[in-house]
Amino acid sequence: MANIILECSLGFLIYTYLLYPLIIWLMAKWFGKEITKRMPNQLPQITVVLCVYNSEKIIEARIRNIFALCYPTEKLNVIVVADGCTDNSCEKVQSLGLDNVKLVTYEKNHGKSYALSQALQNIETDLVLFSDVRQRFEEDVLQKMLPYFSDESIGAVTGNLLIEKSSGDPGLYWRYEKAIRKCESDYLSIVGVTGAIYMARTKLLPIFPTNVVLDDMYGPLSIIRQKYRVVYCEEAYAYDSGSLTLKEEFDRKVRTLAGNYQLFSLLPWTLNPFKNPVFFELFSHKICRLLVPYFMILTFISSALTNHWFGIFIFYSQLFFYGLTLLEYFFFYKKKGKTSFILSFIMLNLAALKAGLVYWIRPTSSLWKNH
Structure with missing residues (x-):
């Protein structure tokens, strides 16, 4: 039994981190959908939103x-x-005195979705172009993103967030994530955008529920459903400075x-493969990632209980890996x-x-921090 559990749990981990990226890369290469990109002759009015x-x-x-973007100022709002x-x-x-800047204000802090x-x-x-206040744009972002909307099948476009500086090195993992995102985009659609830089057709955007945590998935998935x-x-x-500490990034x-978890309860149709056009991507990229730590625990326990040489090898490999992690934490971090x-x-x-425990134990509204 321990061998079967080990094989299944290890197979799940391999699928999540290795096989799915390979599969989506092949699907993008063989079945990818072309995008007709063309800059419009008459540049449209665009609204930029900052919360x-x-x-x-x-x-x-x-x-x-x-x-300062390379775009006519009179067409920017x-x-x-x-x-x-x-x-x-x-x-x-208000001190800027700009006519094309509109200020919306209210007294109580409600969170970004509100x-x-x-x-x-x-x-x-x-x-409409969405961003956060702490990032900054490259000057040509509108020239890069606007041509996508000449294709009537495109509902939203997200940009590329670059981390300029932080206490760590997010480069390898972030590049890995963006490579998967590009393949998903080339094949059909990505399941979430970068909140720091994405543009959408206004008519397709939903009214966001109060206190929804992942507005950068709620909006895109609502667009995909249409x-x-x-x-x-x-x-x-777009450029950001990244998290200052490991604890900040962890939180x-x-x-x-x-x-x-909140998103799945708000949009239950996303878990139905017959209703969700990107169910395969959502399951493989998002849901599997939520389940990975449980399968890591199963892998460790089952490998500790098996007498097979392969299981023993996996067990000691994990001990080495976790020991190396502790060494890096105490001596480098x-x-x-x-x-x-x-x-x-x-x-x-x-x-x-921890996220699974947090969602079921604490009210989801408490997950929001002032942005």
């Missing part, structure tokens, strides 16, 4: 970055939703991974503040393990 909370130190620079700000964020926005819903009520353009594609533009860059991952792919991998799976 902010107590961002007085960076809001002015963020708005100036938007108007910015909506700033001040989500219960208690600092001088609103005053900073702020997005308030923004949607004020958008008058056919296209038979539109959500794709990835690798050449449209963020717990919150977002717990948000997956604790002393030098450096993280690695191994630490990031273990942190992510510990976060996935």
Whole structure:
């Protein structure tokens, strides 16, 4: 029995991290859907949405970055939703004196999903570009993303978030994730966007439920259900500084991974392969990742109980791997503040393990932090 459990659990892990990326790469190569990209002769009006909370130190620079884009200023509109700000964020926005910047404000902080819903009520353009206040855009992002919308099958386009600096090295794992995302996009659609940079057809966007954690999946999946594609533009860059500490990244991952459980309860059709056009991608990329830590535990226990040479090899390999993780944590992260792919991998799976407990024990609304 231990051998069977070991084979099944190890097979699940191999599928999640190796076979699925290979399968989706092959599907993109053999069955990928072409996109007709063309810059419109007459540039459309575009609205940029920023949802902010107590961002007085960076809001002015963020708005100036938007108007520094290579796009006619008179065709850019910015909506700033001040989500219960208690600092001088609103005053900073008003002091700019820009006619095409609209400030939406209210007293109580409700979270980003509520702020997005308030923004949607004020958008008058056919296209909307979403971002967060702490990131900045490359100047040509609109030239890179806008041509996708000449294809009527495209409902939304997400850009490429680059991490400029952090205490660790997210490079390898982040490149791995983006490679999978590109293959999913080339094949049909990605299941979630980067909240820091994505553009959508306004008419396709849903009204976000209050306190939904993963608005960057809720919106795209709602668009996909309307038979539109959500794709990835690798050449449209936004820049972020990344998390400062491993604990900060861990807490963020717990919150977002717990948000997956909430998403499935809000959109139960996503779990139905007959109703969800991207069920295969959602299951393989998102659901399997939530289950990985449980299969890692099964792999460890079953390999410890087997007498087969292969099981013994797997058991001692895991001991070495976890020992190396502890060594890196205490001697590299604790002393030098450096993280690695191994630490990031273990942190992510510990976060996935905790996320399930957090969702069922704590109210989901408590997962939201002021943004």
